[in-house]
Amino acid sequence: MLGRKILQIERVDSTNNYVANLMNVGKIEHGTVILAEEQTQGKGQRGAQWLSKAGENLIFSIYLDTANLSVREQFSITQFSSLSVVNTLKKWNIDADVKWPNDIYVSGRKIAGILIENQVKGERLNGTIVGIGLNVNQTEFGELVTTSVKLEKGMFISIQEVVFSLLEELNSTWELLENGQLEQLNNRYLEKLWLLNQPALFKDSQGEFTGIITGITENGFLQVIRNGVPKTYDLKEISFVKN
Numbered sequence: 001m002l003g004r005k006i007l008q009i010e011r012v013d014s015t016n017n018y019v020a021n022l023m024n025v026g027k028i029e030h031g032t033v034i035l036a037e038e039q040t041q042g043k044g045q046r047g048a049q050w051l052s053k054a055g056e057n058l059i060f061s062i063y064l065d066t067a068n069l070s071v072r073e074q075f076s077i078t079q080f081s082s083l084s085v086v087n088t089l090k091k092w093n094i095d096a097d098v099k100w101p102n103d104i105y106v107s108g109r110k111i112a113g114i115l116i117e118n119q120v121k122g123e124r125l126n127g128t129i130v131g132i133g134l135n136v137n138q139t140e141f142g143e144l145v146t147t148s149v150k151l152e153k154g155m156f157i158s159i160q161e162v163v164f165s166l167l168e169e170l171n172s173t174w175e176l177l178e179n180g181q182l183e184q185l186n187n188r189y190l191e192k193l194w195l196l197n198q199p200a201l202f203k204d205s206q207g208e209f210t211g212i213i214t215g216i217t218e219n220g221f222l223q224v225i226r227n228g229v230p231k232t233y234d235l236k237e238i239s240f241v242k243n
């Protein structure tokens with residue numbers, strides 16, 4: 001069961017790093033969760049920082065034993081974690097989408113980010129850290145186009161309640177993964193994918209274009225129709241231009 005063990009820490013460099021250290025000394029069991037009030041070096045995707053006011057948001061990392069997954073199946077972890085966050089938000093009647101691959105948005109504003117770090121052994125995964133930063137009660141974000149549960153609902157939300165709901169969702173979605181129901185997982189992910197089948201502005205190495213996202217390949221690449229031609233893109237090869 002995910003979340004059977006929960007460690008609560010006041011201050012840490014990064015909860016993902018904390019899990020990585022426990023992995024390195026072989027002292028962590030599947031489903032262990034680390035929660036922190038504050039991170040001094042919160043990590044975002046692509047080397048970015050993750051900023052979060054102390055005590056106001058969910059700072060969560062979970063260790064997953066992913067030895068049963070091959071490297072080629074690793075996108076299923078992205079799908080598992082993004083869907084769990086989207087479904088958690090549903091409990092507060094917040095309708096969130098996934099901006100490929102795993103940013104969580106509400107009406108064009110980011111509400112949560114996910115950082116997945118895999119340990120790989122040959123063709124297989126050898127353990128995964130899923131780090132989730134979800135804005136709960138923070139209301140000031142400076143220039144960032146960001147939102148939080150409190151901004152969406154107009155009231156204070158207990159972070160503990162969010163943790164419980166998230167764990168419920170993680171557990172039920174993990175079952176799909178464990179049972180090999182990857183197609184169902186993919187279909188659910190596609191239902192939540194922002195801009196699916198809608199013309200939108202993108203940018204690739206050849207410049208800006210209007211394209212249509214048509215799906216995701218098995219290994220998580222984005223499928224886009226560009227000037228009538230179907231293309232697939234890896235993470236660094238395409239960006240969304242503000243629509």
Ligand code: BTN
Nearest residue numbers: 014042043044045113114131133
């Ligand atoms: C992103 O750039 O969108 C990903 C942000 C991930 C932030 C979370 S907060 C908990 C965990 N610990 C980290 O250092 N990062 C992740």
